[in-house]
Amino acid sequence: MNFEHTEERTMLSDGLRRLLGDVTDLKALARGDYGWSTDAWEKLAEMGVIGALFSEEDGGFGGAGFDLMVTFEEMGRAGAPEPLLEVVLAGGLIAALGADSQKEAIEAIIAGTTQVAFAHGEPGSRYDLARVSTQAEKTDDGWKLSGRKSVVTNGAEADLLVVSARTSGEVGDTDGISLFLVPKGTDGLDLRDYPLAGGGRGAEIEMTDVTLPADALLGEEGKAFEAIETANARATCALCAEALGLMETAKKLTMDYLGQRNQFGQPIGRFQALQFRMADMIVEVEQARSAVINLAGHLDDDRKDREIHVSATKQLVGQTVKMVVEESIQMHGGIGMTMEYDLGHFARRATMTEHRLGDALYHLGRFSRLRGAA
Numbered sequence: 001m002n003f004e005h006t007e008e009r010t011m012l013s014d015g016l017r018r019l020l021g022d023v024t025d026l027k028a029l030a031r032g033d034y035g036w037s038t039d040a041w042e043k044l045a046e047m048g049v050i051g052a053l054f055s056e057e058d059g060g061f062g063g064a065g066f067d068l069m070v071t072f073e074e075m076g077r078a079g080a081p082e083p084l085l086e087v088v089l090a091g092g093l094i095a096a097l098g099a100d101s102q103k104e105a106i107e108a109i110i111a112g113t114t115q116v117a118f119a120h121g122e123p124g125s126r127y128d129l130a131r132v133s134t135q136a137e138k139t140d141d142g143w144k145l146s147g148r149k150s151v152v153t154n155g156a157e158a159d160l161l162v163v164s165a166r167t168s169g170e171v172g173d174t175d176g177i178s179l180f181l182v183p184k185g186t187d188g189l190d191l192r193d194y195p196l197a198g199g200g201r202g203a204e205i206e207m208t209d210v211t212l213p214a215d216a217l218l219g220e221e222g223k224a225f226e227a228i229e230t231a232n233a234r235a236t237c238a239l240c241a242e243a244l245g246l247m248e249t250a251k252k253l254t255m256d257y258l259g260q261r262n263q264f265g266q267p268i269g270r271f272q273a274l275q276f277r278m279a280d281m282i283v284e285v286e287q288a289r290s291a292v293i294n295l296a297g298h299l300d301d302d303r304k305d306r307e308i309h310v311s312a313t314k315q316l317v318g319q320t321v322k323m324v325v326e327e328s329i330q331m332h333g334g335i336g337m338t339m340e341y342d343l344g345h346f347a348r349r350a351t352m353t354e355h356r357l358g359d360a361l362y363h364l365g366r367f368s369r370l371r372g373a374a
Contacts, residue, residue, distance in 0.1 A: 009070045012052060012062075016071065019043055020078035029081065030339050035157075035201035036081045044082060045112025053087050058095040059106050065296030068234060069241040073292075076245025076353075079345050081199025083115070083154040088238050090116035090162040092231040093179060097219030102181060105160060117158035119149040119182075119205055120228065127358040129228055130174045134207065136165035143180060143217065145188075145210040155203030156193035159184045163207070167222050174225040179218040186210055198349030229303070233310045236357050237299055240292045240317045243353040247285050247321060250328040250346045254278065257332055274331060281327050288320040304370065311358075311367035318360030321350045 005013065023040040025033075044050060052067045054060025068088065075084060091109050094102060094116075108114035125131035134147025145165050155161065161182040169176025182189065188210035191203045219227060258269030258278065268274055295313040298306055325347045329336035337344050354360065 005066065005070060008061075009066060012049070012067075013070045013074055015047060016049060016074040017077065019047055020074060020080050024078045024080045026079055026342050026345050029079070029199050030342075030345050032195060035195055036083060036199060040080065041082050041112055044084070045110070050084070050087055050112060051110045053084065053091065054095060054106065054110060058103070059110055065234075065237055065299035068238040068299075069292060069296045072238040072241035073245040073248075076242035076247075076349075077249050079199075079246065079249065079342070079349055081349070083117075083157070083200060085235055085238055085242075086115075086117050086154045086158070088235045089118040089231050090158075090160070092234055093118065093162050093218065093224075093227055094181070096227045096230065097179065097224065099215070101215070102218060105181075114160060115154060115158045116160050116162065117152050117154040117203075118231075119152045119155060119161050119163045121150050121152070122148060123150045125150075127362045128172070129232060130172050130177065130225060132164050132166050132177050133171045134163070134165040136167045136178055136180065138167070139211075141211075142214040143212045145180060145182070145207045145212065147207050149205040149207075152203045152205050153196070153200055155205055156191050156201060161205075162218065164224065164228065169222070176222045177224045177228070178221050179224045179228075180212055180216045181218055182210065182212065182216065186212070196352065198345065198352045226303075229307070232357060233306055234299060236310050236314055237292070237295050239353050239357055240288075240295065240313050243317050243321050243350055244285070244288055244292050246346050246350040246353065247288065247324045250324055250343060250350065251281055251285055253343050253346070254281070254328045254331050277327055277331065281324055284320045284323055288317050291316045308367065308370045311363040311370060314358055315360045315363040315367060318354045318363065321354045322360070325350050 023037060023043055028034065049071060051060040052062040052071050055063035087109060091106060094105055105114060109116055122131065122133060134145065134149065137144045145163065147165060163180045163182045164177055165180060166176050167178045188208045190206040193201055193203045196202050255278065258274055259267050261268050291313045295309045298309040328343060329347060332343060335341050
């Protein structure tokens with residue numbers, strides 16, 4: 001496997017690192033002044049970063065696994081909370097299943113003028129993608145949706161929601177799940193917005209007889225599960241890359257601190273016990289990097305191989321995130337979790353990446369089931 005980035009991806013990485021260094025205000029995020037910055041979002045769109053998440057066929061200029069990795073590693077390195085992952089999920093589903101008229105929304109998404117969110121998780125569903133109980137009923141004029149969605153990231157800010165609902169089958173069946181495009185402000189849609197740890201905002205969404213036109217259906221009725229799983233795999237790769245960037249910054253902050261903090265007349269980084277702990281952290285982060293590279297290169301494999309790599313990578317990265325966060329804070333001592341010091345933000349955001357789209361324990365079990373069925 002070639003580990004060298006193309007010239008275009010190197011330019012994207014370098015430009016994105018400079019941009020995020022200028023526009024990401026970690027102190028404002030730590031204070032909770034906002035969930036994410038609209039100014040930063042506009043600059044990301046102007047730079048073309050959102051377009052890197054879509055293929056040329058869909059109006060972008062990338063969309064491959066390594067495009068996701070480059071983009072999200074830099075987002076993580078800066079601790080930036082802007083909702084690019086929602087573009088991978090909701091935008092990716094529109095690109096994969098949408099009719100030509102529905103795909104017109106992608107241009108506005110890439111331009112940064114339309115915000116999107118994927119409303120899929122429900123109370124009690126945990127990480128099971130097939131556990132959908134929201135009901136969609138066919139009417140003479142279109143569709144009527146009722147149900148509840150939980151922890152919908154960027155849900156309140158979204159101009160367009162991609163909502164999953166069951167048109168047939170039982171809760172837990174992979175068949176019978178459909179997707180619908182629901183514009184902001186649709187009658188019957190009740191949203192409760194709240195801040196998330198580490199930046200960004202989530203929402204609880206209650207739908208009561210939400211009436212939609214017939215062309216709100218995205219793709220074929222009852223056949224959306226495969227596309228949801230594919231979008232989830234791409235988003236997991238992006239999230240693992242973001243976690244990698246977050247860990248790189250936590251590692252750098254810790255190395256700098258060990259070199260600057262003096263005790264007994266010398267930097268504490270010269271103490272052998274701390275050197276061993278730092279060496280362990282460096283090795284674990286490099287192992288996580290190898291796993292993310294491996295996943296990025298297997299996103300286009302057939303379903304089973306791809307999902308094995310998805311769960312193997314998420315499990316390993318999740319374990320590594322936990323280790324890096326704990327070690328970084330412990331080696332910093334009391335200042336590690338103060339609001340005034342940047343490490344606290346990176347630790348909170350890294351911890352959230354571990355719990356989103358399946359934690360390490362969930363993916364360990366899923367990996368075992370996938371391998372067992374091989």
